[in-house]
Amino acid sequence: MGGTGNGMAAWVPLAIFGAVMLWRFRNLEKARPLRLPLLWIMPLIVTAVVCFALSAMMPTPPGWASLAAGFVVGGGIGMQRSRLMRLHVEGEGGDARVMVRQSPLALLLIVGVVMVRKLVLPGGMAIGSGHPAATAMLVTDAMLGFALGVVLVSRLVLWQRARAMVAAHVTDS
Structure with missing residues (x-):
């Protein structure tokens, strides 16, 4: 029913x-302005949410390994996504500001990640031959690490690129 x-x-x-x-x-x-002083806000929010989720149910040692693996994979994807974004500097001197344009490849990367996740976990989180609840917790820990890795590394790479561009006042579209 x-x-x-x-x-x-x-x-x-x-x-x-x-x-x-x-x-x-x-x-x-x-193109939209990349506000460098505000790049830390989203990583702070995601870190707080992940910490809250982990404090609600502390991971087991395999859960911590799953979280770390998710962070590494997410960090790699976040790094690649940020490298695909197009940055340029507009203005001169004190009026110079970094502008960012989303790359079609960066968005396709996110779409691909979602599609792969859907293919890997087609029936939900009860995968493998282990206990479904334990498997679900491992997948949850991995997804928390993945989200944290994507956001932290993505913002860090954007900040590094933008800071270097402002210092050198160059463009790298």
């Missing part, structure tokens, strides 16, 4: 993700 409701519920996050990606692709060519 409740089978169709569960099927629809699985598609809602994908529909929201698709709508957000379409909106982001619409604004690809629009």
